Amino acid sequence: MAGIVSSASRFIPIPFVDDVIRDRCQRYVVAKTLVAHGAEGHWDQVRPYIDADAGCLAGCLAQVAKAPLKLLMFPIRKVVSVLTSVRGVPLEITRMVLLGRTLDRRLKNDGVPSAAEAAQMRVAFDAAFARMDLHAIKAVINDALNQIGDWKGAAIDASREVLGSPDDSKVPDLSTDAIANLPKVEADAIxxxxxxxxxxxxxxFAEFDARFDSELANL
Structure with a gap:
């Protein structure tokens, strides 16, 4: 569900919205996975898995420095993201699915990672995902979405709802999180x-798991 919401943010013509919604969706995926393993109390140490600059002043300053350029490039980036949505939407959905799947495997097999291990997991994840052949998955997801009536409209509405909801930048509360209360999108996600x-x-996915494990072992 988070993948559909995140992927729809590309269709909202407001600067920085896609980054904000993607971050909210990532945090939702991680929080939901932690809760599933009874590890919700370990949010802070797992957070580097989705936010390499968590608690890092240099990272925050870097984001501020990039803001004017991102704003200047926004019209071009937005047009490109819409034109490439046939590839970008399934890419984002797949990324969110694998983000949760990878953390789930770690928690199931080796327990909660330390903050340093979580940061390494993100590096390995990005490297493994960059090498993934997405042609088959793209076709599967696009075919599934084409069978859903107005998934895009529902997902855009959901993205706006997420954007307008209170944001707990510390630990997402799944009982009140807007992403957890989107019945139409949930049906599409199923x-x-x-x-x-x-x-x-x-x-x-199994090949991705093996590639991720290899990347992580080489760090």
Whole structure:
């Protein structure tokens, strides 16, 4: 569900919205995964998995310095993101799915990572994802979305709702988080999730897992 909401942010013509919503969706995915393992009390040490600059003044200053350039480039970036949505939407959905899946594997097999390990996980994740062949998954997700009536409209409305909801930058509260209370998008997400359980996609996910493990071992 978070992947659909995050992917729809590209269609909202407001500067920085996509970054804000993507961050909210990432935090939701991680918080939900931690809760599933009874590890919600470890949010701070896992946070570097989604925010490499968490608690880092230099990182915050770097983001501030980049803001004018990002604002200047916004019209071009937004047009490009809309024109490339056929690829970008399934890419973002897949990234969110794998983000949760990878943390789930870690918690299941090795327990809660330290902050340093969480940061390494993000480096390994980005490297593994960059090498992933997304052609098959793109076709599967686009086909699933094409079978859903007005998924884009519902997802855009959901993105706006998430943007307008209170933001707890510390630990997301799943009971009140806007992403957890989107019935139309949830129904769409179930349909997409079913498509992602095809043997071919699961094989690609397994290959990603192996690539991630290899990248992590080499850090």
């Amino acid at each position: 349909h997409v999730d079913q498509a992602l359980h095809s043997p071919d996609v699961l094989q690609l």
